[in-house]
Amino acid sequence: MAINPISCSLDFDQDGVQHGHLKLPYSRDDSAWGAILIPITVIKNGDGPTALFTGGNHGDEYEGPVALLDMALNLEPSEISGRVILLPMMNYPAVRGGRRTSPIDGGNLNRLFPGKPDGTITQKIADYVTTTLLPLADVIADLHSGGKTLEFVPYAASHRLPQDPALEARCTAAMQAFNAPYSMIMLELDAVGMLDTEAEARGKIFVTTELGGGGSTTPQTVAVAKRGLRNILQHVGILPGKVAMKESFQLDMPDERCFVTSEHAGMLEFMVELGASVREGDIIARVYDLDRSGWRPVEYTAYRDGVVAGRHYPGLVQSGDTLAVIAVPQN
Numbered sequence: 001m002a003i004n005p006i007s008c009s010l011d012f013d014q015d016g017v018q019h020g021h022l023k024l025p026y027s028r029d030d031s032a033w034g035a036i037l038i039p040i041t042v043i044k045n046g047d048g049p050t051a052l053f054t055g056g057n058h059g060d061e062y063e064g065p066v067a068l069l070d071m072a073l074n075l076e077p078s079e080i081s082g083r084v085i086l087l088p089m090m091n092y093p094a095v096r097g098g099r100r101t102s103p104i105d106g107g108n109l110n111r112l113f114p115g116k117p118d119g120t121i122t123q124k125i126a127d128y129v130t131t132t133l134l135p136l137a138d139v140i141a142d143l144h145s146g147g148k149t150l151e152f153v154p155y156a157a158s159h160r161l162p163q164d165p166a167l168e169a170r171c172t173a174a175m176q177a178f179n180a181p182y183s184m185i186m187l188e189l190d191a192v193g194m195l196d197t198e199a200e201a202r203g204k205i206f207v208t209t210e211l212g213g214g215g216s217t218t219p220q221t222v223a224v225a226k227r228g229l230r231n232i233l234q235h236v237g238i239l240p241g242k243v244a245m246k247e248s249f250q251l252d253m254p255d256e257r258c259f260v261t262s263e264h265a266g267m268l269e270f271m272v273e274l275g276a277s278v279r280e281g282d283i284i285a286r287v288y289d290l291d292r293s294g295w296r297p298v299e300y301t302a303y304r305d306g307v308v309a310g311r312h313y314p315g316l317v318q319s320g321d322t323l324a325v326i327a328v329p330q331n
Contacts, residue, residue: 019072024124041086046081049083051232053086054140058101061143063211065088087133151310154182157184158172178209253327284326310322
């Protein structure tokens with residue numbers, strides 16, 4: 001059986017704050033015996049639950065890395081009972097490259113779980129997280145945003161888990177405790193290979209997010225991430241006290257009719273704002289032909305009543321791109 005070559009410079013059972021690296025050997029033209037050093041922090045104080053917080057699953061999504069790097073600096077062992085493992089830049093090569101996927105092997109980390117210990121660089125990262133970090137965790141939060149190609153209202157999300165209603169209830173409770181401005185029961189178009197799916201299959205409490213987008217951050221979205229992480233620590237008893245809940249707009253993605261997909265390439269004109277309420281048949285966007293003037297744009301409409309929870313971000317669109325996500329309000 002293959003053994004994952006990644007090693008960790010930290011002791012997961014040691015009390016206090018430790019900052020170190022996951023060392024992934026990587027032989028290449030400019031460094032024959034080189035390695036990729038992925039930053040990791042462990043904060044521990046006595047017995048209690050373990051939280052695993054990850055960011056940088058996709059390298060162009062920055063709220064997670066920023067919030068986790070801040071927590072690594074500021075969370076004190078004396079504040080907590082239990083353990084917090086922080087992996088701010090899980091797909092480190094992608095983060096350094098400012099890309100959704102790894103510039104080394106093209107790997108989309110969040111489509112490669114559970115990974116392979118003898119696979120590509122990205123598959124090895126997935127395997128280490130699956131086999132070493134997930135077994136340590138009681139609750140996992142994997143922070144995402146829209147990256148360079150999408151923009152979302154800031155929401156925390158959990159999934160429907162019909163095979164395990166009890167786990168679904170625990171995940172939903174943690175998602176609600178994150179207390180983002182929006183709270184989503186999220187539908188994944190293809191959940192194969194996702195960290196979400198692997199964690200949930202192992203019975204772990206799992207929360208994810210989509211916090212803004214456009215390949216950058218805003219003060220609001222980073223603040224949502226920072227507060228949400230501490231809320232989860234309170235929710236599971238790692239931090240003392242109760243979560244001070246604010247109003248959160250409840251949304252659901254019940255089926256594929258939530259997704260408006262472009263069938264044309266061209267220049268994009270949005271007709272509604274992100275977060276706006278729409279009715280079935282309302283025009284969401286127009287796509288203009290780039291090769292000629294004087295041609296009417298193709299109009300795309302909402303397939304249902306709801307709220308524009310997500311949208312394509314760049315001004316150019318390709319056939320097959322998601323133009324908009326229309327979620328259904330629950331409150």
